Amino acid sequence: MMFKKKIVSNSNTKKSCFLDESPVFKFINPNGNDKLSEMSGSDLQDLIILMDEYYIQLRSRLGFEQYITFGLELEFENAMKIRIMNQLDEAFPNGDWKIKSDHSLNNGAEIASPILRDNETTWRNLDKVCSIVEPLASIDKNSGGHIHIGTQVLGNDKKSWLNFIKIWSVYENIIFRFVYGDFLTARPYMLKYAEPMAKDFWQDYENLKITSASLEAVIYRISHKRNQAVNFKNVSCNIHNKFCSDSTIEFRCPNGSLNSAIWQNNVNFFVKLLTYSRNTAFNDDIVQQRHQSNLDKFAELKWYDEIYLEQALELCDIVFTNNFDKIYFLRQYLKSFQVRKKNADYPKTHAFTKI
Numbered sequence: 001m002m003f004k005k006k007i008v009s010n011s012n013t014k015k016s017c018f019l020d021e022s023p024v025f026k027f028i029n030p031n032g033n034d035k036l037s038e039m040s041g042s043d044l045q046d047l048i049i050l051m052d053e054y055y056i057q058l059r060s061r062l063g064f065e066q067y068i069t070f071g072l073e074l075e076f077e078n079a080m081k082i083r084i085m086n087q088l089d090e091a092f093p094n095g096d097w098k099i100k101s102d103h104s105l106n107n108g109a110e111i112a113s114p115i116l117r118d119n120e121t122t123w124r125n126l127d128k129v130c131s132i133v134e135p136l137a138s139i140d141k142n143s144g145g146h147i148h149i150g151t152q153v154l155g156n157d158k159k160s161w162l163n164f165i166k167i168w169s170v171y172e173n174i175i176f177r178f179v180y181g182d183f184l185t186a187r188p189y190m191l192k193y194a195e196p197m198a199k200d201f202w203q204d205y206e207n208l209k210i211t212s213a214s215l216e217a218v219i220y221r222i223s224h225k226r227n228q229a230v231n232f233k234n235v236s237c238n239i240h241n242k243f244c245s246d247s248t249i250e251f252r253c254p255n256g257s258l259n260s261a262i263w264q265n266n267v268n269f270f271v272k273l274l275t276y277s278r279n280t281a282f283n284d285d286i287v288q289q290r291h292q293s294n295l296d297k298f299a300e301l302k303w304y305d306e307i308y309l310e311q312a313l314e315l316c317d318i319v320f321t322n323n324f325d326k327i328y329f330l331r332q333y334l335k336s337f338q339v340r341k342k343n344a345d346y347p348k349t350h351a352f353t354k355i
């Protein structure tokens with residue numbers, strides 16, 4: 001299972017290739033696809049120790065196919081809006097990254113990205129935006145980090161959409177702690193603006209899997225409200241039943257951040273989760289088994305703060321196809337095994353990214 005040989009570069013840009021010489025990637029081959037959930041206890045312990053000494057950083061690309069599009073909404077508070085606007089205009093004369101007010105924030109604002117694709121320019125521009133805003137605003141209790149992903153990732157097969165709500169409902173507790181980013185808990189208004197949907201999505205799945213409902217009917221059924229963890233109100237089709245160019249699935253649950261590596265890590269997870277849901281090799285059995293073991297354990301959002309290592313490893317093995325992505329996911333999920341202390345307000349974790 002373990003690989004300790006030096007990693008050799010791969011000139012095929014469509015395949016992941018990683019040249020990280022950190023101890024964790026000498027212990028485990030970043031290009032491999034090991035079943036972390038099946039590691040022996042001692043190997044897993046060694047991996048976690050090495051991983052805790054590793055700091056994730058912004059990558060130049062994630063390996064998405066070019067048809068995959070996404071957009072970002074960066075919310076922040078206590079903002080010097082005029083100075084931010086002037087610096088954005090200077091950095092992006094074409095006005096692609098737009099700043100606007102947001103009534104849900106405390107003297108805050110939101111920056112909306114243009115339609116993005118996975119390439120070096122996208123991530124460099126995101127990092128530039130974060131660098132502009134960071135000294136002129138703050139991430140506080142109301143700030144969210146919404147991510148829109150084009151519906152073409154799931155496609156027009158109803159089964160893919162049902163797979164997605166099924167896997168989301170089962171692993172929502174893991175997903176939420178991961179997208180808390182560098183915080184240890186949900187922002188206080190999570191229930192108002194990004195309500196957890198585990199129980200609703202499972203009930204939707206159970207009802208829809210046995211019907212001949214159309215894809216349009218499925219999307220209508222799972223669109224309970226706009227302010228849910230995953231919002232489908234922006235999904236739209238034309239008269240030929242094909243998705244419109246601006247049709248997106250919106251992930252509203254991430255906490256706000258001005259750390260480009262965390263933004264990128266969140267995008268990577270959501271795209272890979274959607275991609276897996278479309279996979280013909282979707283493993284219904286393992287997701288079903290996990291649902292049975294989780295049954296009624298996560299009735300309240302506060303339980304999402306806790307660490308469920310076995311479940312997180314399982315989700316890693318399901319969604320990702322290389323160890324590099326798995327380590328990036330686990331580093332952000334585990335947060336050095338810190339958990340929110342009782343009565344703590346909105347605590348941050350120790351840094352796990354390299355600036």
